Amino acid sequence: MPDTLSRTFSALADPTRRALLARLRAGEATVTQLAEPFLGQMTLPGVTKHLKVLETAGMVTKTRDAQWRPCTLNVEPLKDAAAWMEEYRVHMEASLDRLGDYLSMLTRANSNSPTQISMNADIPVERTTTITPDTTDADTV
Amino acid sequence: MPDTLSRTFSALADPTRRALLARLRAGEATVTQLAEPFLGQMTLPGVTKHLKVLETAGMVTKTRDAQWRPCTLNVEPLKDAAAWMEEYRVHMEASLDRLGDYLSMLTRANSNSPTQISMNADIPVERTTTITPDTTDADTV
DNA sequence: TACGTAATATACCGACAAGCTAATTAACCC
């Protein structure tokens, strides 16, 4: 039983799980709905396992509706992770390479983030993204 | 060989490694200097291994000075992680529980973070930290 | 040259993570 932060980061360290979270950003979904994009490359129990990891990490809550288990996103643990990362904010801004200024500009241009950088670049979610640096943000979501 | 983001998160999913990064925020340090706070609970090769993980994740750069290997912090991968997390910013702000408003207040009150929430609560770093925000950056690099 | 120190390499271990298949539970509908 590791600490909360470790469990959070550990849960995020898998592209499938990140894609699941990304999908849940669009609203609640059942397990099969969540699994659907992966079923070519992974079985349903596999997805269930990943969901379990996210669930014990506190980022996904499963309710029950008859035989379905609608899952919802819970960002509470992400707040801790973001708070941890906040400590490094000044360092990131200091090193003004690649993403640096972009990110700081983006975070400083508060709230209504039309961002969507690379939600799940490595996952067979049909929407192909591709970062396209020219589209400063917009599109996608 | 997982993707970059997974490797980054995976590297962060360990309190020892997070403590190492935290220590490096104060400036470059050799391996033994970095290991010193842990030597009661872990051997030197153990720390070297953790450093290796951080190194292959691109968050630590080892240079060499005679038989010493001064390590420096490299926040580049953290930018990607922060960018990923940025997507969930709006969700975090929407759920205004515990940390929510505090964090958003904090990020909105840009840069000079006198923050220091819980850098390494679970690790025997004798320097009771607090990073002294006066050294806005300077030194180190 | 020999010695002490800094750091890594190698080999080994137990534990856990990720994936599968097959079987099982749970709820609905006829």
Place this chain on the structure above:
DNA sequence: GGGTTAATTAGCTTGTCGGTATATTACGTA
């Protein structure tokens, strides 16, 4: 009750991780 669908559990294999102990490389110095 019988059949169907949703989802989980169980058991297994494979691979990686965290840690140790020991040996080795590299350097500075007496």
